[in-house]
Amino acid sequence: MSIKEIATQLDLSVSTVSRALNDYPDISPSTKKRVLKEAHRQGYQLKDPSAGQWVQAKRVITAIVPSQQSLFIDPILAKVLAGAHQFLQPLGYLLQVVAIDTGKDELSEFERLVKAGDQDGFILLRTRVNDPKVHRLLKLNVPFVCYGRTERASQFAWLDLDNYQVGQLSLSYLVQQKHSQIGIVTLSERYFFAKERQRGIQDAAQKLGIALSHEHFLEVSFDEEQSYLACAEFLLQRPNITALICLNSVSARSAALAVKRLHTDTSKVCVIGCDTPVDELTAEMGITSVQQAAPQHVGEQLAGIMVERIKGTPVKELQVLLSPGVVKTRID
Structure with a gap:
């Protein structure tokens, strides 16, 4: 959009728009405000304040x-x-x-x-x-x-x-549902959200008197197939586990699939997916979601x-x- 088009849009002269953009003292503050507002709306940016040079942004x-x-x-x-x-x-x-x-x-x-x-x-x-x-x-x-x-x-x-509250809410929900044998499917703590979710889980466990040792934790990647294989092996080695908290949606789907293939009664193992969207797939897999907006x-x-x-x-x-x-x- 050119200065001429801004002028047409505001029903002003090209000269008035140009002088308003360059902060001339003979232009009223209200007119300057209107011109600047329209310029910003149309993507103009002040490139050189000393020269009053306005250019259209890249958008x-x-x-x-x-x-x-x-x-x-x-x-x-x-x-x-x-x-x-x-x-x-x-x-x-x-x-x-x-x-x-x-x-x-x-x-x-x-x-x-x-x-x-x-x-x-x-x-x-x-x-x-x-x-x-x-x-x-x-x-x-x-x-x-x-x-x-x-x-x-x-x-x-x-x-x-x-994310700290996500971790706390996940564990507290499972305890309310009478789960005590809980596995945590984690991600690398180099991801800030994963670090915070795990911290929330650990603090909630300490507060609720739930013992969580390193044996209760399984770290996976963002690869769904590798996560599935890791979750399946984790469950086979720990047949007493009745619930899994998964720190993201990929691991939640992987864990739910492992539960489905290892257990005829999938209700025996509750899978919580942190920040996992509620849709037909999660419903079919029986995933309980802890999330905010879609x-x-x-x-x-x-x-x-x-x-x-x-x-x-x-x-x-x-x-x-x-x-x-x-x-x-x-x-x-």
Whole structure:
């Protein structure tokens, strides 16, 4: 959109719009406010404050997802990204998704992407402990929002589930259901959400008098087949287990499948999936979900926060913590 089109939209002269954008003193504050509001709405940014140079923004937001060798993007993150796309498209933003391997070349690949400067902001999904991408964006003062937190959460915009409460709620629910032989299917603690969920489980166990030793824990990857095999072996070696808490949806599906194939009566082993969407699949597999909003809604919220951050809204106003709840799935 050109200055002429902004002028037409506001029923002002081109000269008035130009002088308002360049902060001329003969333009009233109310007119300047109208012009600036419309300019921001149409994606204009002040490139050089000293020269009053306004340019149209790129209108591109890049979502960074971590990829593993066996899994490019898991189904839950795909739904989150779909929600973000649905929110951004009417606003004229293009959402591009880039998967970066979490190995030794992660930061160099990310640096190359940032230096290209082809985006207005970043959405980081599945943050890790001491995430190098977060550190780099903070240093460069680039607009971004995280789906998840890190140790420096006070310094940036984020949307996150209260993962500590997820852990506590999961174990407390099982204890209320009279389970005492509980297995925990974990993920690497390099993922911040997994570390927090496990911490919540352990604190709840101590408070409720449930003994959890290292033998009760099974660490798996994001690979569904490998997780299934690990869960099946775990259950075979521990036939007394009556419940499993799985720290993400992939391991929950894997564990539920293992239970289904090992037990004729699947109700004997309760499977809790932390942040697992409620759908026909989880209902059929008998997974009890501990979740917040649906993934698509999470994506919409993330995109909304990203747009506000690009507009300059302070990060303190863009930090959203979601409370989880237990959803018991049933087959009708």
